[in-house]
Amino acid sequence: MSGTKQFDEAAAVLRAAHAFWEKGFAGTSLSDLEAATGLGRSSLYNAFGSKEALYERALESYADTYARPILKALELPDIRAAIGEFFSLAVQALLDTSTPPGCLAAMACLETGGAEGPGAKFTAFQLKVIGDALRSALDRGVASGQLAEKTDTAALALTYTALLRGLASLHKGGQGARELQAIVRVSIGMLPIKAGRHRKTA
Structure with a gap:
């Protein structure tokens, strides 16, 4: 509409995600969000309704931008490669200096x-x-014969989920590339490779 200032909503949401990422939900003020998005307070409310609603949008934007490529690695047919790439990409994202530390x-x-x-x-x-x-x-x-038949895939998936979240906490606490990459190696070693299968070097 003529005379109405336009803004890139997706870009504003992603910038808000970085603000929340830096300070957390409680620690991010409306002034922080104004500075991050370039929108005034009334414009923020008009566009998103509330701080809580913007936070939820920011989380969704974060998942689409940063989490989706990491999950894509799990589609690799070789399970060692899939788990290795999954955790390696997670570590790369954590070590990216263009984003705040942690997840x-x-x-x-x-x-x-x-x-x-x-x-x-x-x-x-x-x-x-x-x-x-x-x-x-x-x-x-398991179905392809790469993992032992009695592998408790539910428990191992839960363990890996906890490990993924733990990586972010460790990085936020100051652990660097060497320590995080060591965890990637251990995560691959946790796979119950079926006896007799060739173990590739990670």
Whole structure:
């Protein structure tokens, strides 16, 4: 409409995600969000309704931008390659100096997770998405004969989900590339490769 200032909503949401990523939901003020998005307070409310609604949009944007490529690695047919690439990409994302340290989704789990609160439904859904993708990859590994037949894929998927979230916490706490990459190597070693299969070097 003529005379109406236009803005890139998707870009504004992603910038808001970086603000929440830096300070958390509670620590991010409306002034921080104004500075991040370039929108005035009234424009923020008109566009998104509330801080909570913008936070949920920011979490969704974060997942689409940063989490989806990591989950894509689990589609690799070789289970060792899939798990290795999954964790390697997660570490690369954590070490990216163009983004705040840690992981916005992991932060949301710790800060606002549970049945109630901003982003609670998103964090529960995202954990399920990660767990389901991991279990599906592990199930394929069993079905293709790469993993031992009695592998508890549900428990291993849950363990890997916890490990993924733990990587973010460790990085936020100051652990660097060497330590995080060591965890990637251990995660691959946790796979119960079927006896007699050739173990490739990670």
